[in-house]
Amino acid sequence: MESxxxxxxxxxxxxxxxNLLYCFLGVTGGLLIGILPGLGATxxxxxxxxxxxxxxxxxxxxxxxxxxxxxxxGGTITSVLINTPGESASLITCLDGYPLTKQGxxxxxxxxxxxxxxIGGIVSIVGLILIGPVLARExxxxxxxxxxxxxxxxxxxxxGLMGKSLLKGLLGALFGLLLAFVGQDPTTGLIRFAFGxxxxxxxxxxxxxxxxxxxxxxxxxNIEQWRNARKEVPPKVKGFLPKRxxxxxxxxxxxxxxxxxxxxxxxxxxxxxxxxxxxxxxxKRLSKTPHRFGKGALEGVAGPETANNSYCGGTLIPxxxxxxxxxxxIAVLLGAFIIHGVTPGPTLFQNHPQVVxxxxxxxxxxxxxxLIMNLPLAGxxxxxxxxxxxxxxxxxxxxxxxxxxxxxxxxxxxxxxxVFGVLGYxxxxxxxxxxxxxxxxxxxxxxxxxxxxxxxxxxxxxLQFFTRPLSGTILSIVILVLVVSIVASLRNKRIAAADDVEx
Amino acid sequence: xxxxxVYISLLFLVVSGIVxxxxxxxxxxxxxxxxxGLLPLxxxxxxxxxxxxxxxxxxxxxxxxxxxxxxxxxxxVNVFAVIGTLVLFLILVKKTGxxxxxxxxxxxxxxxxxxxxxxxxxxxxxxxxxxVIFDVLLGVPLPEWSIG
Numbered sequence: 001m002e003s004x005x006x007x008x009x010x011x012x013x014x015x016x017x018x019n020l021l022y023c024f025l026g027v028t029g030g031l032l033i034g035i036l037p038g039l040g041a042t043x044x045x046x047x048x049x050x051x052x053x054x055x056x057x058x059x060x061x062x063x064x065x066x067x068x069x070x071x072x073x074g075g076t077i078t079s080v081l082i083n084t085p086g087e088s089a090s091l092i093t094c095l096d097g098y099p100l101t102k103q104g105x106x107x108x109x110x111x112x113x114x115x116x117x118x119i120g121g122i123v124s125i126v127g128l129i130l131i132g133p134v135l136a137r138e139x140x141x142x143x144x145x146x147x148x149x150x151x152x153x154x155x156x157x158x159x160g161l162m163g164k165s166l167l168k169g170l171l172g173a174l175f176g177l178l179l180a181f182v183g184q185d186p187t188t189g190l191i192r193f194a195f196g197x198x199x200x201x202x203x204x205x206x207x208x209x210x211x212x213x214x215x216x217x218x219x220x221x222n223i224e225q226w227r228n229a230r231k232e233v234p235p236k237v238k239g240f241l242p243k244r245x246x247x248x249x250x251x252x253x254x255x256x257x258x259x260x261x262x263x264x265x266x267x268x269x270x271x272x273x274x275x276x277x278x279x280x281x282x283x284k285r286l287s288k289t290p291h292r293f294g295k296g297a298l299e300g301v302a303g304p305e306t307a308n309n310s311y312c313g314g315t316l317i318p319x320x321x322x323x324x325x326x327x328x329x330i331a332v333l334l335g336a337f338i339i340h341g342v343t344p345g346p347t348l349f350q351n352h353p354q355v356v357x358x359x360x361x362x363x364x365x366x367x368x369x370x371l372i373m374n375l376p377l378a379g380x381x382x383x384x385x386x387x388x389x390x391x392x393x394x395x396x397x398x399x400x401x402x403x404x405x406x407x408x409x410x411x412x413x414x415x416x417x418x419v420f421g422v423l424g425y426x427x428x429x430x431x432x433x434x435x436x437x438x439x440x441x442x443x444x445x446x447x448x449x450x451x452x453x454x455x456x457x458x459x460x461x462x463l464q465f466f467t468r469p470l471s472g473t474i475l476s477i478v479i480l481v482l483v484v485s486i487v488a489s490l491r492n493k494r495i496a497a498a499d500d501v502e503x
Numbered sequence: 504x505x506x507x508x509v510y511i512s513l514l515f516l517v518v519s520g521i522v523x524x525x526x527x528x529x530x531x532x533x534x535x536x537x538x539x540g541l542l543p544l545x546x547x548x549x550x551x552x553x554x555x556x557x558x559x560x561x562x563x564x565x566x567x568x569x570x571x572x573x574x575x576x577x578x579x580v581n582v583f584a585v586i587g588t589l590v591l592f593l594i595l596v597k598k599t600g601x602x603x604x605x606x607x608x609x610x611x612x613x614x615x616x617x618x619x620x621x622x623x624x625x626x627x628x629x630x631x632x633x634x635v636i637f638d639v640l641l642g643v644p645l646p647e648w649s650i651g
Contacts, residue, residue, distance in 0.1 A: 054641055167557055171515060174550045178522050178543070185539035192539055193525055223585055224578040390616035394609050395629055397585070401592070402601075402633055406643045411596060418589055425582065429572040430511045448542050456536030 010357030030070020124313020154268030180444020216421025265314020508561030
């Protein structure tokens, strides 16, 4: 009942004209980012973050959160209409979405995707409302050892699930930690690894690194792969609802996708592709007519699209309650919170209720806005893909430069962004996953602070972590996951459960 | 040395080596517990070991070669041309200010695909729009002309 009261006050915050405008701008921006291939939620959110500096914290985060889940909606449009996923999470939607378009049923595919995304989004927000405050209250009892254990678990799960090479994942993760050490030591305030450069005294700016590593590197890759190929003209879209006999199986797929996506979002190290793949596999297995999948089965669109939007809400729970980002896009949201003076974690619900409940309420509104914008306007949105890339990329580049500059009004940051952009480009050419780098960079400060505080508490005895029930249990899981990953890697039997597609 | 991984591993080795060396000069322990040098020392040491492992794996295993990563077509040339343009922008912006540097950088990028008059029109248009949005509307002071 208490949560309901807070939620109502959150609606009061979110329904002001100002915040409605920012919500609309955020979801529209996210939709555009999702539609444009090559520019993912992480890079897009990082690039647009500087635009929010002059806003109030709640307005800024409403807008940025809108970009994040808006991008999930946007990726569907191009997947269905022109067989080109705008977002990595929409890759699976191409399998059945595009065949439906070829059958003249693009409207039904987009309609069920929009309805499923809306329901998935709402279910995950309800989950956030129910679980978030409870988890936050429990987390108030956590000490540095528990936080260290949880952060370690998140990082190890990320590395353990990551891509084709455990060695590259580990190298990337630890490299990210080295980057996090630049600047002031969290316990003594001593300046480390700044090499006399005053602008590095507070370390590398997270947003600068994120824009460079994800945004600029992705753009450079697209510039390399860009050709003057003829663009496919999206077909006209009509008739947005499924047939009567398709409603029941679609709604069942939506129900399953909602739950699946939400719980996967809670797990650190996953990305938005995983719930879509799992949902698709599940729907195909459960279907009485699995032969229809790949040829235009509506459940093949409904389930995955619901799962990826439900996943968004799930990922916000570890961020809001523990202050731990579980994916690069959420790490950018963490950066946004900190820049605006709001620290996510156990005290967020207590100290900034108007921010967190305002954002949660705005997500209901944002999902509703996206449902309205997607259904009748999908064909129009898809035409954006016809904008020539050679016109688009210089504009995106100049926005990245100016966006980075606005952080501290320093061209040094732009230089850093360029360096990380080139580094990210080279690492991608070498098939290095970038997600571990940015996540450990984001979490490095918390990791070091909690480790040092814990070791001070334990007078240097690391084994005392295992005398506390929670930290002991979690660290045991960490060791187990690491050992299993190493053994499986040596036996070459690792299956990439999470590839580095989070951009 | 044709493998791309060799160069990447050497990069990691150099960076971690520098951090390791610097960490040796930081206090390992503090007044109440571990010092600022403890974690960087250990992490950089582990990165050095992993870099060597990656170097070995890259040399003896099946890793992408430089020629596979950068094949002979115009693709990566475009990338380095763009990087060069961005470096030029960074050098010029302090002297010429944002507008002039932006117009020049965008002009060079648009010129690869459009005629010079269209490139000039697009670059001027985009630069002015960005200037208006950020400097005028959002109140972010962009670098200004400093010559004279």
